[in-house]
Amino acid sequence: MTDNPLQPSNTVKINFMFSPHKDMLGHTLANADSEHKAEHSILSAGTEVTFLDTGIIKFEPNTAATQSLVISCAIHGNETAPIEIVNQIINDLLAEEQKCGQRVLFIFGNPWAMNAAERFVDINMNRLFCGHWQTQDLSLKEVKRAAKLEAYVANFFAEEPVTVTERLHYDCHTAIRDSTRTRFAVYPFVAERKLPNSEKDFLAHAQINTLLLQQKPANTFSSFSSIKQNAQSFTLELGKVQPFGSNNLADFNGIDKALRKRIAGETLPSSVQGAVEGFEVCHEIERTSVDWQFFIDDSATNFSAYPEGFMVWQDGDKSYQVENAEEYIVFPNPNVPIGQRAGLMLKKDNNL
Ligand SMILES: [Zn+2]
Known part of the structure; x- marks a missing residue:
C-alpha cells in the first residue's frame, strides 16, 4: 500500500514536503524503512515547519505560543480514523487553511503496523514507554521506534520558548471492542494530580464524556508525557477500529474540532458540570x-x-x-x- 485512494478530494493537492506522495499518510506508508533527513520550511504566515522523521512533523508559529501540543496516532497501526483526521489537519496547516497558533508535534507512531493494517507487528508499542523499551529486544523496529518517539517528544518540550506555560499530549486511538460509551479518555496516574478544568473543557468539546483515571503508573505513551515530561496527557479512545477509508469521519467531528481549536490557540468554552464522568480502577x-x-x-x-x-x-x-x-x-x-x-x-x- 502506498497511498490512500479514498482520501477526500480536497487533499489531492500535492504537499511539497511529502512529494511525490500527496500527504504525510502516503509518505509514511511508503517510507517506513527509509532513512529520513530532517527538512525545514517556512510558510507564508511565518510558521516554521520541520519534517523531522518518517511520520513526525513539527509546526512552530512565529507568534508567542503558550502551549506545546503533541498529537499522536497510529501507535497501533490499524487505528485508522485518528490517522485520517490528523493527516487532514496537517494538510490544512501546510495549505494555511488551519491557523497555527501553538507549537505542535504530530506523530504517526508505527509505520510498519500501518502498512500491515495490524495493531502491531512484533510488540505492542503502547507498553514500551517510560523507558520500558530498554528491557526489550532492541533489534525490533517497534522497540527502536518507541525509544525515538520518547526522544522526539522530550526534545520538543525541551526546546520550547519561555512563553510556553502548558504541555499537552493527546494520543489518539480507536478500540478493538464496541463500547457502551463510544468515546473515552484515559488519564495517566501522577501522584496528587487533579484534572484541570481546561482539560475537562477539551474533553467535553471533543464529545469525550467518560474519563478513566488511572491509579498507578503505566508504560503507555501518554504516561511517558505525563510522568517524565510533566504534560497533561491522555490516551483517547475515539471509536472503533476500521480499515482505511471505511471510517465515518462525521463520528470524529468532536475531536477534529477540539484539536483544531487547540492548534489555533483558541480558548475552549467552559463545560457544564457533569459533562465528563470519571471512573477509577x-x-x-x-x-x-x-x-x-x-x-x-x-x-x-x-x-x-x-x-x-x-x-x-x-x-x-x-x-x-x-x-x-x-x-x-x-x-x-x-x-x-x-x-x-x-x-x-x-x-x-x-x-x-
Ligand atoms: Zn490503540
Missing part, C-alpha cells in the same frame, strides 16, 4: 493459571455494568466478585498469557 483482572475461569461474556462491550456480587473470575479457591453497587468492565481479554492483565473493573469516581 477498583480491580485489575489477571489470568492466573490454566484453570482460571472468566465469567464475563466474550461479546461484552467496554463499560458494560455488573451488579454487586457478580462473579468476574475464579481460579481454585481464589475469585473476584463485584464489590461496589455497580462495576464496569474495560479491555476484557481472557486469552492473554498467564500472568498478564485480562481486563479492568471500574467504579464511578464522583470527585472529578
Whole structure:
C-alpha cells in the first residue's frame, strides 16, 4: 500500500514536503524503512515547519505560543480514523487553511503496523514507554521506534520558548471492542494530580464524556508525557477500529474540532458540570493459571455494568466478585498469557 485512494478530494493537492506522495499518510506508508533527513520550511504566515522523521512533523508559529501540543496516532497501526483526521489537519496547516497558533508535534507512531493494517507487528508499542523499551529486544523496529518517539517528544518540550506555560499530549486511538460509551479518555496516574478544568473543557468539546483515571503508573505513551515530561496527557479512545477509508469521519467531528481549536490557540468554552464522568480502577483482572475461569461474556462491550456480587473470575479457591453497587468492565481479554492483565473493573469516581 502506498497511498490512500479514498482520501477526500480536497487533499489531492500535492504537499511539497511529502512529494511525490500527496500527504504525510502516503509518505509514511511508503517510507517506513527509509532513512529520513530532517527538512525545514517556512510558510507564508511565518510558521516554521520541520519534517523531522518518517511520520513526525513539527509546526512552530512565529507568534508567542503558550502551549506545546503533541498529537499522536497510529501507535497501533490499524487505528485508522485518528490517522485520517490528523493527516487532514496537517494538510490544512501546510495549505494555511488551519491557523497555527501553538507549537505542535504530530506523530504517526508505527509505520510498519500501518502498512500491515495490524495493531502491531512484533510488540505492542503502547507498553514500551517510560523507558520500558530498554528491557526489550532492541533489534525490533517497534522497540527502536518507541525509544525515538520518547526522544522526539522530550526534545520538543525541551526546546520550547519561555512563553510556553502548558504541555499537552493527546494520543489518539480507536478500540478493538464496541463500547457502551463510544468515546473515552484515559488519564495517566501522577501522584496528587487533579484534572484541570481546561482539560475537562477539551474533553467535553471533543464529545469525550467518560474519563478513566488511572491509579498507578503505566508504560503507555501518554504516561511517558505525563510522568517524565510533566504534560497533561491522555490516551483517547475515539471509536472503533476500521480499515482505511471505511471510517465515518462525521463520528470524529468532536475531536477534529477540539484539536483544531487547540492548534489555533483558541480558548475552549467552559463545560457544564457533569459533562465528563470519571471512573477509577477498583480491580485489575489477571489470568492466573490454566484453570482460571472468566465469567464475563466474550461479546461484552467496554463499560458494560455488573451488579454487586457478580462473579468476574475464579481460579481454585481464589475469585473476584463485584464489590461496589455497580462495576464496569474495560479491555476484557481472557486469552492473554498467564500472568498478564485480562481486563479492568471500574467504579464511578464522583470527585472529578
Ligand atoms: Zn490503540
